[in-house]
Amino acid sequence: MKHLLLVVSLFCMSETILAQNNLAQCLFDAHELFKEKSVTERRAFKHRHLLPLIDKAKANPNFTVTEAGKSFEGRSIFQLKYGKGAPPVLLWSQMHGDEATATMAMLDIFNFLNASGDGFDDLRKKLLEKSTLYFVPMLNPDGAERWQRRTAQEIDMNRDALRLQCPESQLLKHLQQTLKPAVGFNLHDQSPRYSVGESKEVAAISFLATAYNEERTINSVRERAMQLIVGMNRELQKFVPNQVARYSDEFEPRAFGDNIAKWGTSLVLIESGGYKNDPEKQYLRKMNFIAILTALESIADGTYARENRNNYEKIPQNARNHYDLIIRNARAELNGQTYTVDIAVNRNEVNNADATAFSYRSSIEDFGDLSVFYGIDELDAQGALLVDAKGKPIVLRLGDRGNFELRSDKKSWKVESGFLKSL
Structure with missing residues (x-):
C-alpha cells in the first residue's frame, strides 16, 4: 500500500x-x-x-x-x-x-x-x-x-x-x-x-x-x-x-x-x-x-x-436489448419434429431472510429467434439438443427455471440456475 x-x-x-x-x-x-x-x-x-x-x-x-x-x-x-x-x-x-x-x-x-x-x-x-x-x-x-x-x-x-x-x-x-x-x-x-x-x-x-x-x-x-x-x-x-x-x-x-x-x-x-x-x-x-x-x-x-x-x-x-444469458442455435424436439431456437435466460437476485445476502432465481425470458438481442453471456450451441438432466428432449416454456442441458456428439453443456457450465 x-x-x-x-x-x-x-x-x-x-x-x-x-x-x-x-x-x-x-x-x-x-x-x-x-x-x-x-x-x-x-x-x-x-x-x-x-x-x-x-x-x-x-x-x-x-x-x-x-x-x-x-x-x-x-x-x-x-x-x-x-x-x-x-x-x-x-x-x-x-x-x-x-x-x-x-x-x-x-x-x-x-x-x-x-x-x-x-x-x-x-x-x-x-x-x-x-x-x-x-x-x-x-x-x-x-x-x-x-x-x-x-x-x-x-x-x-x-x-x-x-x-x-x-x-x-x-x-x-x-x-x-x-x-x-x-x-x-x-x-x-x-x-x-x-x-x-x-x-x-x-x-x-x-x-x-x-x-x-x-x-x-x-x-x-x-x-x-x-x-x-x-x-x-x-x-x-x-x-x-x-x-x-x-x-x-x-x-x-x-x-x-x-x-x-x-x-x-x-x-x-x-x-x-x-x-x-x-x-x-x-x-x-x-x-x-x-x-x-x-x-x-x-x-x-x-x-x-x-x-x-x-x-x-x-x-x-x-x-433494453440484453439478457443475462443467450443460448443460440439450440435444437428443440417436439412430437418427433426438430427445430432451431435461441433461449434467453435471466438471473434475478432474491434476498435471504434478513436481506444481507442473496441467491439467484433464474427464468426463461424468451424463446425463438433472438438474433436482435444480446446476452451478457452467450453460447452458440451449434445444434446441440435441448434436454433435461436425464437426456430426454424438452421444450422450455416462458417462466421456467433456467435448468437444462444441451447435448451433441461434439460437446455438451449444462445450464443450472441460469449459469452455463461445460459437461
Whole structure:
C-alpha cells in the first residue's frame, strides 16, 4: 500500500499534470487508497454500519456532520458538509434502498477528503474554498434495511415529490429549498441489462440531465447539467469505453429529479448499471468515485462551462436489448419434429431472510429467434439438443427455471440456475 501511495503521489503531485486532464487517471490509480474496506457487499451494508463511518468523517475539522432528519422508522439521516465557498452542491444516495453503489462511492469520497499528502491536496483545497458540498448518504435507511426500493411506507420516494407523504421526501425537498444548491447529484442504480443504444455493449453508467417540463425545454439550469455530464462521460470513456449511456428524459411530474430541476437546481442523475463479472458493483463504485470528483472539480473552477452541450445528445440512449444469458442455435424436439431456437435466460437476485445476502432465481425470458438481442453471456450451441438432466428432449416454456442441458456428439453443456457450465 505504501508503494502504491508513493507511485500515485509522484505521478499526481504536479498541479500541471492534473491540469492536463489526468485527474481521472490519477483517481483511478489511487482509488484503492481511499476505498472504504469495511463495505464491499451491497446488502450487508446497513444503517448501523454507516454510523461508525459517519463518526470517522467527524474527525476531519473540514467536515460538519449533522442529523438532517429521521426516517419513518426513526433512523438518523445525516448531512455532511465540506467546504466554505460557492457554489453549493447537494449529493444524495440510496433514495431507493436497494441501490447502494453510489453510497459506497460516497464513503470513498469521504476518505479521500480526509486524506492529505498524496498529490491531491490542491484538489481538496479547491473543493474546500471554491464550493460547499452537502452529502446525504443513505436517504432511505428503512428501505436499505430491507434491501427494497421503497420506503417503510411502501412508497417509491422518487414518485413522492408532490404529495410528500414520506418524511424522507419532506427532508429532501427541505434541503433543496433551504440550501438552494446550484447542482444536485441524484445517485441511483439501474438494471444491469440496459444496452448502450442498440449496441451489444451493456450500460455500465447512465447519465441524465432531467427535464423540468413536458416540452423538455433546455434552459440555463438544465444546460449546466448537460455540460457536467459531457465532461464526466469523456472521463469515464477511458475506463468503460462505449459503456456509457443516457437515460430517457421523458418528464415525470412526480419525480424528485424533474421537480428539483424545476425548482432551479441543475440535476445530474447517475445510474450505475451493469459490468461483467462485477456482481457487487465494486468497479462501478470506482467509476462513481471518478465521475463525481471530476465533476466537483469542474464545478469548483467553472471549467464545465466550456463543454459543448450538444455533445450530451451524442451519448447513446439506454435500450433494453440484453439478457443475462443467450443460448443460440439450440435444437428443440417436439412430437418427433426438430427445430432451431435461441433461449434467453435471466438471473434475478432474491434476498435471504434478513436481506444481507442473496441467491439467484433464474427464468426463461424468451424463446425463438433472438438474433436482435444480446446476452451478457452467450453460447452458440451449434445444434446441440435441448434436454433435461436425464437426456430426454424438452421444450422450455416462458417462466421456467433456467435448468437444462444441451447435448451433441461434439460437446455438451449444462445450464443450472441460469449459469452455463461445460459437461
